[in-house]
Amino acid sequence: MHTELHAAGDPAVAALAAARPLLVDVRPAGDVVPALAAGAVGHAGPPIHPRAMCAPMRTALAVALAIEGRAPDAAAALDLLDAGAIDVRPNHDMGGVGPMSGAVTASMPVLVARDAATGREAWCPLNEGSGKVLRYGADGPEVVARLEWMRDVLGPALAGALREHGPLDLLEVQGRALELGDECHHRTEAGSRLAHDALAPWLPEDVRAFILNNGQFFLNLAMVSAKLAMVCAADVPGSSLLTVIARNGVEVGIQLSGTGSQWFVGPAALPDPARLIDPYTLEDMNPDLGDSAIVEVYGLGALALSASPLAAPSVGLSFDDAPGLMQRFRTIAAADHPDLRLYEPAPVPAILGVDARLVVDTGIRPPVHTGIAHREPGVGQIGGGVTHPPFEAFEAAIEELDARVAAVPA
Template identity: 45%
Template sequence: MTTPEAVVSTGTDLLADAVAGQAVPVTRVDWRPPMPGTADDLATVATDPLRRDANDRALAAMLGVTATLVDVAPAAEVLGLAPGEFLHAGPPITWDRASGPLRGALMGGAALEGLVDDPEQAPALFEAGTAVSLEPCHHRSAVGPMAGVVTPSMWMFVLEDAATGRRTYCSLNEGLGTVLRYGAYGPAVLDRLRWLGDVLGPLLRAAVRSVREIGGPIDVTAILTQMLQMGDEAHNRNRAGTLMLLRDLSPALVTAAAGAGFGADDVAAALRFVGGNDHFFLNLAMPACKLALDAARDIDGSTMVVAMARNGTDFGIQVAGTGDEWFTGPAQLADGLFLGDYGPEDANPDIGDSAITETAGIGGFAMATAPAIVRFVGGTVPDALATTRRMREITIGENPRWSVPVLEFAGVPSGIDVTKVCRTGILPQINTGMAGRVAGVGQVGAGLVTPPAEIFPTALAGLAARARTRG
């Protein structure tokens, strides 16, 4: 019997390890059986004549978008929010099913808008439901981090694709810890929100408009390209992005302040706040990713995911080939590191629209660009590299604009494919913050999480049903 020159191994590593121990080269194929119950739907979608071209078009549409920062304005002005209308992160939900952090943020939002004198009075308002309404941010071309609550008076970043004029929106970032988006609603939280509305928002508007008039709008997509080269992954690490934004806006903040009615002290406070808030750029990265992914919506036959979002109770995805339909399952608890004395029992299940970054190929998909992130969310540097490589197995292609230096400048894996998730069983990796499960607590940690597995077979079934109807 002759010794083989090489061996290809699939499945478990037991055989591969035994062969490698005998000095025989082994090629390991990370094969997994498809998710249970998906075989028929996988076969149907695989033979759909629209699928290949539809996915190519969806990926090209996403990659063709350049997001620019064109304005900062109140939600009432740019989103048409009326008094009593609240936006939130994730798929649709009602007050009776809302998680603690979402309730806390809604309570604080009601007090901010003057609908109640005290946040503790707000539950009765939402339980009655006659003077208020809840709607996902995604339904208004917006995204919101964590609880994602947006009220009419909150100021929003306005991003635009110059080629099409399409726009997306996101609120201003409050910082970390005890903040509204993590469900806190104390006096300090509301005071900060009022300052964002009275000072920072108008100052940013003046600066953004000044920059736009002098040299054109700030290219957010280009900043994302640079920050991935500088150690950010644009979800839980945004330090380089925030500093580059501050570099671009600082001169205009100074020169435009007087014309907007603000003095040197206001400018100094704004610069300190943005410069001291490493996550400030996240609220630009998110709408930039949504702007790109929205370009891929409503492409019949495409199996590409265009949104992943969580409301603290449900995790939902939307797919290019199934319109605005949400496929939902239970939000999962993140596995990570906790602040202070907090532990797993204090954390709420995953929440926020910020997984739009992973949907676009950054965040958890680009962990190899930001090995330092493991100190914040847990894991090791080899884990970060392996995660980016693994995400290639469930995506349609890569984004050449957003590259990974340590992986020979390969583009980040982009375009999550429902069929590839169901065929491999590999779930998208998400970097996330953790909110306290009790309303009012705020942030308790950060970590890693994946979607509930069952939502992908459900989405696949929806795609297969459409393919059968066409066929």
């Protein structure tokens, strides 16, 4: 197995292998993130000025701020954003993640995951479901009503269920979900059902119905699990372990364990291949968007394609190509996962992490399964596809890593 080889030489990979994310609470974001409590708003991807954001993200942040009461309406909130009157920060820089636009404000409920051994934590907002939703830049009474219900009912109900159930072992749920045909990013129906079943005895009927009717519910749990695992593996000098891929719809940024919180960026690409919902066309697609690529950074999602026959066609791939693709993906893997298995059909270790140096050496970039946002706000998801982070970001990151290593006195 790769795990023994790489863990022996890279403490970051050993820390990643040891991470055991537990879902422990659901709390208002402002109770978890000091910057949000002080008035900041979070967004997906690397840093970007509001005037440079793609349309879905601009609208999502403006709507979120209006709901928060920071402005009388979204138009006024957008004026504040463009004037630089609002502290705007990447979610990753605040220790969390958010799907698509990733808009997060203080009152929004967030999933809180804690590592069993180290006590480190990470967070992610709750999944709204499909259709007209904030993360795609939707506005309107139904969007606001759903977010208010999530704040006032869903979040507290989940928190209460976790108090009764105890921490939910996210690694255990993902292991079972992989066995049932999820890849834990674009396909999360099994994980959503498993999470529901674990907490159902303590949930009210409307919350149970919401989770059962939202196959994407578990995506955000997989995201917070992966983010926490990468937090555990971060900041190891000299390590080329990839710890972040994040997209803001204009640029894609990456981070490495050995370079800490420094961003390395390149242009966001359009999904290719892409499977679009009729009548949308390639011209309708927004470039790569969202923090959910953290699932691939961990080693699941597109890197677990062989687990999910249903995920492949949903992103424009043929499942017949999975064996060859998986062989390719394993050439950039940091290690084999010590606990998670893929069924191909015989069980084999899942990939654990991505080695950025191997990406540069081979020219193979880690693929990302993604929902495709319409370039106009409010339309929502128009399909699914595969994207790849920019190669130049990996080259710059490895160059910086090597410079830091060379600067350390012998």
